[in-house]
Amino acid sequence: MDETPGGATEPPVPTVEVGALLPRLDRGDTVLVLDVRNREEFDAWRIEARRPVETVHVPYFDFIEDPAASIAKVPRGRDVVVLCAQGGSSEMVAAMLQDAGVPSANVAGGMIAYGVYLEPVRVPLAGGEPYELWQVNRRGKACLSYVIVSGGEAVVVDPSRHAPWYEEFAARRSARIVRVLDTHVHADHVSGGPALARRLGVPYFVAAGEGFSLRQPVTPLADGQEIRLGGETGVSIEVRLISTPGHTPGSTSFLVDGRHLLTGDTLFVASVGRPDLGGHVAEWGRALFDTLKRRLADLPGETRVLPAHYGTTAEISPEGVVWGRLGDLRRTVPEMQIATADAFVDAVRGAVVDPPGAYAEIIRVNLGASASEEKISEWELGKNQCAAAARPAAGA
Amino acid sequence: MALKKLDVRGAKCPIPIVKAKKEMDTMTPGDQLEVTATDPGSMPDFQGWVKTAKYALLKEQRTEKDEGGKDLYIHLLERT
Numbered sequence: 001m002d003e004t005p006g007g008a009t010e011p012p013v014p015t016v017e018v019g020a021l022l023p024r025l026d027r028g029d030t031v032l033v034l035d036v037r038n039r040e041e042f043d044a045w046r047i048e049a050r051r052p053v054e055t056v057h058v059p060y061f062d063f064i065e066d067p068a069a070s071i072a073k074v075p076r077g078r079d080v081v082v083l084c085a086q087g088g089s090s091e092m093v094a095a096m097l098q099d100a101g102v103p104s105a106n107v108a109g110g111m112i113a114y115g116v117y118l119e120p121v122r123v124p125l126a127g128g129e130p131y132e133l134w135q136v137n138r139r140g141k142a143c144l145s146y147v148i149v150s151g152g153e154a155v156v157v158d159p160s161r162h163a164p165w166y167e168e169f170a171a172r173r174s175a176r177i178v179r180v181l182d183t184h185v186h187a188d189h190v191s192g193g194p195a196l197a198r199r200l201g202v203p204y205f206v207a208a209g210e211g212f213s214l215r216q217p218v219t220p221l222a223d224g225q226e227i228r229l230g231g232e233t234g235v236s237i238e239v240r241l242i243s244t245p246g247h248t249p250g251s252t253s254f255l256v257d258g259r260h261l262l263t264g265d266t267l268f269v270a271s272v273g274r275p276d277l278g279g280h281v282a283e284w285g286r287a288l289f290d291t292l293k294r295r296l297a298d299l300p301g302e303t304r305v306l307p308a309h310y311g312t313t314a315e316i317s318p319e320g321v322v323w324g325r326l327g328d329l330r331r332t333v334p335e336m337q338i339a340t341a342d343a344f345v346d347a348v349r350g351a352v353v354d355p356p357g358a359y360a361e362i363i364r365v366n367l368g369a370s371a372s373e374e375k376i377s378e379w380e381l382g383k384n385q386c387a388a389a390a391r392p393a394a395g396a
Numbered sequence: 397m398a399l400k401k402l403d404v405r406g407a408k409c410p411i412p413i414v415k416a417k418k419e420m421d422t423m424t425p426g427d428q429l430e431v432t433a434t435d436p437g438s439m440p441d442f443q444g445w446v447k448t449a450k451y452a453l454l455k456e457q458r459t460e461k462d463e464g465g466k467d468l469y470i471h472l473l474e475r476t
Contacts, residue, residue: 059444064413064417085437
């Protein structure tokens with residue numbers, strides 16, 4: 001067989017990009033996802049959308065071993081898209097299906113492409129505000145980053161490691177990035193913050209906190225400090241830093257225009273950040289309890305919480321944004337109902353699942369160690385597990 | 397009882413299994429095939445494949461480093 005499945009002389013297999021596929025799945029179009037990865041990878045992590053995704057699992061090596069029986073397992077009457085880890089095996093299977101008269105397309109780049117795809121969603125404001133707030137949804141990992149744009153300037157918060165994407169996005173909004181912020185040293189994904197700030201020559205901030213030796217150069221910011229944005233054109237908004245330790249000792253939240261609280265992994269819309277990743281669940285858990293009950297207590301209930309992750313697509317609002325009113329979350333997030341620090345620590349200790357696979361390696365990179373693109377890509381596979389609420393694996 | 401070696405370093409799925417199957421098809425029962433791959437996904441993929449392919453037995457899987465420190469994934473198969 002040729003190195004290129006399907007062979008050079010045959011007509012090319014139709015491909016679909018992740019960015020074109022996800023809106024179709026979100027709308028509920030009659031698309032069938034044929035996932036051809038091995039059982040282990042399929043059980044650990046699957047493609048998700050705002051509506052249930054019709055998925056059939058038949059590993060690609062079954063198609064190699066018994067093509068007729070495998071092709072017969074694919075339901076007819078839907079648009080079949082074939083998905084694998086990197087796009088090679090799915091291309092082979094899509095070609096086999098095409099030859100058998102089953103119209104199919106290959107998902108270009110497979111789950112690797114799904115894992116890095118970024119979808120910008122504009123956060124609805126009341127109207128007339130001199131700024132734009134964008135929530136950038138890394139759908140495959142359920143990671144959220146933010147771009148605040150005002151008066152031709154932009155601040156990026158918690159960027160994914162694909163730094164050029166944010167530069168291009170800011171340019172499309174006619175803005176230049178003037179500052180890059182991380183809410184904390186992430187354990188589930190490699191931050192794009194240091195690289196983005198270095199490329200642009202702008203200040204970068206993260207507070208690592210006690211017990212971490214940070215090797216990245218940072219421009220320090222104090223608790224309560226304000227950053228002004230868009231000042232030169234006469235339009236400006238404030239981003240205020242609030243120290244919110246607990247998920248990590250250095251965790252920071254950013255209050256945009258007094259109304260939008262970017263909480264990082266401190267408070268999600270359905271849970272709180274897990275405080276166990278440093279091995280000090282009692283100490284960090286107490287700090288998180290204090291943050292949630294005391295440090296955020298002064299903020300009005302109208303404050304909109306915009307976190308760095310979500311657990312399930314049910315947390316995405318009809319507008320496509322993951323957010324919640326602080327007043328609502330104080331009533332609905334289970335961990336926010338706990339009255340004492342001891343009970344809080346017990347609850348989060350009991351709820352957490354095993355730490356994310358390569359969290360120690362990812363933390364090392366986010367503190368300044370180097371690693372190859374290949375290794376980082378391998379470590380980042382799969383959805384985040386940053387919430388204290390234990391959840392079953394996707395689809396389980 | 398021949399031992400054959402197959403080098404699929406640098407190849408991504410489905411190539412390692414496509415090539416391994418092609419080799420196995422030419423072998424007689426008892427022959428072994430040692431596949432050297434660089435794709436970490438080849439570990440679960442070979443495990444999954446031998447469950448489907450009744451004529452192949454996975455005797456051993458191990459990792460090694462090449463001269464450059466890159467991970468190699470070695471799969472020892474036996475034709476049954």
